[in-house]
Amino acid sequence: GIQVEQSPPDLILQEGANSTLRCNFSDSVNNLQWFHQNPWGQLINLFYIPSGTKQNGRLSATTVATERYSLLYISSSQTTDSGVYFCEDGQNFVFGPGTRLSVLP
């Protein structure tokens, strides 16, 4: 089956810093989503991005389907950005292992 990798596994930032999270796929992906899981377990939709680039406020995402990766950019990070970020292959319903982000005040 398809393998989904995410890097880095853990990230600690000072408030106001920028970061880039990466998601790699072992095979082509047609439906790619990024989620933020808050401390209570809720998975919050960030982007549905099979290809191209999208932006939503301080967050943006880029998927290069031909090269089997997607990037999530977080700018001017805030403490409320803390949590776990997952990418998911929405065609095979496989999640990556996640990136655990901690933003310090």
Next chain:
Amino acid sequence: DTEVTQTPKHLVMGMTNKKSLKCEQHMGHRAMYWYKQKAKKPPELMFVYSYEKLSINESVPSRFSPECPNSSLLNLHLHALQPEDSALYLCASSQDAVGAFYNEQFFGPGTRLTVL
């Protein structure tokens, strides 16, 4: 409205109990999903219903029994669970399911299950 609701929020049950988890969506979605998430791990797919029919069962033990009474509701019946089944159970829905061109998923808040 992009809301998926799940009840109960928390559930504690013994190994001999029978209980059910419920999930509801009113987005007109025709696919619904159950995922299981253990602590510090990603969600793992258990079941997919498409147009009220079970389309994917990821080799889940029979002590978990899904049911889709109609296109808005999804249940997960639990019986004779083991302590290792303790986890966060997440429900999701999407416009369509396997092979769909557009298939953005929306997740509920989850039910945190503890099996004693």
